[in-house]
Structures are given as structure tokens and as C-alpha cells.
Amino acid sequence: MVRTIEHRDAIRSSLAVVFAVSAYGLSFGALAVTAGLTVWQTSVMSLLMFSGGSQFAVIGIIASGGASAGVAAIASGALLGARNGLYSMRMAPIIGGTWRRKLLAAQITIDESTAVAIAQPTLHAQRVGFWWTGTGIYIGWNITTLAGALLGDALGDVRQYGLDAAAAAAFLGLLWPRLKELQPVVVAIAAAVVAALLTPALPPGLPVLAAAAVAVVVGLTNWLGKRKARPVVAEDLP
Amino acid sequence: MSIWTIVLLSSVAVLMLKLAGYLVPASVLERPTPARVSGLLTVALLAALVAVQTIGAGQQVSIDARLPAVAVAAGLFALRVPFVVVIIAAAGTAALIRALT
Numbered sequence: 266m267v268r269t270i271e272h273r274d275a276i277r278s279s280l281a282v283v284f285a286v287s288a289y290g291l292s293f294g295a296l297a298v299t300a301g302l303t304v305w306q307t308s309v310m311s312l313l314m315f316s317g318g319s320q321f322a323v324i325g326i327i328a329s330g331g332a333s334a335g336v337a338a339i340a341s342g343a344l345l346g347a348r349n350g351l352y353s354m355r356m357a358p359i360i361g362g363t364w365r366r367k368l369l370a371a372q373i374t375i376d377e378s379t380a381v382a383i384a385q386p387t388l389h390a391q392r393v394g395f396w397w398t399g400t401g402i403y404i405g406w407n408i409t410t411l412a413g414a415l416l417g418d419a420l421g422d423v424r425q426y427g428l429d430a431a432a433a434a435a436f437l438g439l440l441w442p443r444l445k446e447l448q449p450v451v452v453a454i455a456a457a458v459v460a461a462l463l464t465p466a467l468p469p470g471l472p473v474l475a476a477a478a479v480a481v482v483v484g485l486t487n488w489l490g491k492r493k494a495r496p497v498v499a500e501d502l503p
Numbered sequence: 504m505s506i507w508t509i510v511l512l513s514s515v516a517v518l519m520l521k522l523a524g525y526l527v528p529a530s531v532l533e534r535p536t537p538a539r540v541s542g543l544l545t546v547a548l549l550a551a552l553v554a555v556q557t558i559g560a561g562q563q564v565s566i567d568a569r570l571p572a573v574a575v576a577a578g579l580f581a582l583r584v585p586f587v588v589v590i591i592a593a594a595g596t597a598a599l600i601r602a603l604t
Contacts, residue, residue, distance in 0.1 A: 348541045355524075
């Protein structure tokens with residue numbers, strides 16, 4: 266295969282993203298066992314679900330509400346995963362090919378693989394960027410998840426190490442790169458206030474879902490938004 | 504509902520959403536509203552999770568070492584410090600406050 270400059274550049278940006286993102290898996294693994302999952306359950310989640318935001322959301326709600334908050338945990342995970350569906354739509358014409366290739370592509374269609382792909386200048390480089398980033402993070406994320414889970418399991422009383430505060434900080438880290446315009450900042454503050462105010466009133470998990478209503482209302486009315494829609498993924502790279 | 508049920512159902516749901524995007528016609532993407540709602544949904548859910556993980560304790564509100572730890576994390580994210588370093592700093596802040604009080 267002839268390796269063009271674009272090809273090499275695509276691989277280089279993929280690897281940079283792979284190393285940066287795989288490290289999150291360590292915190293996910295440790296926090297998941299802290300939330301009450303077994304090492305097995307934690308690893309199955311990273312293998313099957315493979316979407317950081319959704320995975321953190323599910324274990325976050327299990328941490329506060331236990332297994333009885335299951336419905337809210339599943340709903341929050343799925344709502345956070347909805348954006349992956351938009352990325353898939355964006356990637357479908359780039360991936361092309363047979364349904365089997367699309368099936369494989371679907372599993373690794375996440376924020377990072379889509380962002381690296383669409384940043385490349387040629388179709389070939391876009392494909393290279395997508396597969397290298399997606400596959401690389403899939404491998405790295407699953408290895409670090411297992412390592413984090415084993416580490417979390419060995420630590421015992423996690424509050425002593427501040428791991429509960431680390432969970433909140435992890436969500437803040439996923440949120441941070443998305444706060445570049447007025448509209449998302451206002452939605453974030455309103456959602457946090459709604460969730461905090463409803464915490465004493467509703468069973469664990471439901472305040473988070475109620476806060477999602479803020480996004481739906483602002484999104485449908487485009488309150489404080491710009492007239493023209495921005496491209497779907499451009500700013501989603503952490 | 505068992506933890507296994509939650510893990511499997513939520514995983515399948517997220518996987519189905521990824522697959523669905525490869526099956527629907529691309530014209531849906533041309534419309535700005537679904538893209539905007541989905542982007543804001545992500546922001547709202549993450550912000551709500553920050554709030555609940557910082558001050559929630561089951562169905563109670565509790566102000567403790569987590570709040571200063573998250574404030575430290577916010578400052579470090581603003582300074583563009585890498586994710587993992589911030590997480591460790593936040594955990595360290597909470598651990599230190601708990602050890603001293």
C-alpha cells in the first residue's frame with residue numbers, strides 16, 4: 266500500500282488521541298467497582314457499550330441509587346449515547362462497503378473516532394483516521410478499564426482516597442470541551458440546578474433525567490442559539 | 504433489576520443507537536434540530552451528573568469534601584491540565600480534606 270503524507274498524518278493524530286483517551290479507562294474501571302460493579306461487569310460494559318459518557322452515567326447512577334435505580338441508569342446511558350447515532354449518520358458515507366464492515370464500524374463510532382476522521386483532508390485519510398482511532402481506543406480503553414477495575418477492587422474503602430470526588434470531576438472533564446458557546450453554558454447551569462433541587466424530592470437517578478428536559482426545551486426552541494446550525498462533531502474532541 | 508441486567512440492557516441500547524445511524528437516510532442529518540437537541544442533551548446530562556455526584560448522597564444533599572475537590576478540578580480544566588492529572592488532583596484534594604478533618 267502506498268503511504269501518502271495524509272495517510273501518515275491520519276495515523277499520527279489517531280495515536281495521539283488513542284493515548285490521551287485510553288487513560289480515562291483507568292478512572293472508569295476504578296469508579297465502576299467503587300459503584301458496586303464486579304470486575305467482570307465493568308469489563309463487559311467497556312467491551313459491549315464502549316462509549317465513555319454513557320458508561321460513566323450508568324455507573325454514576327448505580328453509585329447513588331444502587332440496582333433499584335436501574336431504569337434511570339439505562340435511560341441516562343441511552344440518552345447520552347444518542348449522539349453516537351448522529352456520528353454514525355455522518356460516518357456512513359465515509360465508511361461505505363458491506364453491512365459487515367458497517368457493523369464493525371458501528372461499535373467503534375464514538376466522539377474521538379468521528380472527530381479524527383472528519384478532520385482529515387481526503388476520503389482515504391478519513392477512513393484511516395477512523396479505523397486507527399476507533400480500534401486503538403477500543404483496545405486501550407478495555408485494557409485500562411480492566412487495570413482500573415482491579416486497582417479499585419484492591420483499594421477497599423474508596424472514600425478515603427477521594428474516589429467519589431473523582432467521579433464528579435470525571436463528568437466535569439467530559440462536559441468541559443462542550444462549553445464553548447452561550448447556549449450550552451446556560452443549559453449546563455440550568456440542568457445542574459434542576460438536578461440539585463430535585464435530589465431530595467425524587468429517587469436517585471430521576472433528577473438527572475429531569476434535567477435532560479432542559480436540553481429538549483432549549484434545543485427545540487433554539488433559545489439563545491445561533492440561527493445557523495453548526496456541524497455535528499467539529500468541537501466534540503476533548 | 505440486577506446489576507447484570509442494567510449492564511447488558513444499557514450496553515445493548517447504546518450499541519443499537521450506533522447501528523441505527525448507519526441505517527437511517529443521511530437526510531435526517533441535514534436538519535439542525537435533531538443535532539442541536541442531541542448536543543444539548545449531552546451537556547445537560549453531564550452537568551446534572553456533576554451536580555448529583557458532587558452534592559448528592561442517595562436522596563439527600565450533603566456538602567462535604569467533594570465540593571472543594573470539584574472546584575479544584577474546574578480550575579485545572581480551565582488551565583487545560585490533562586484529564587487524568589485533574590482526576591488524581593480532585594481525588595487527592597478530597598482525600599486530604601478528609602484526612603485533616
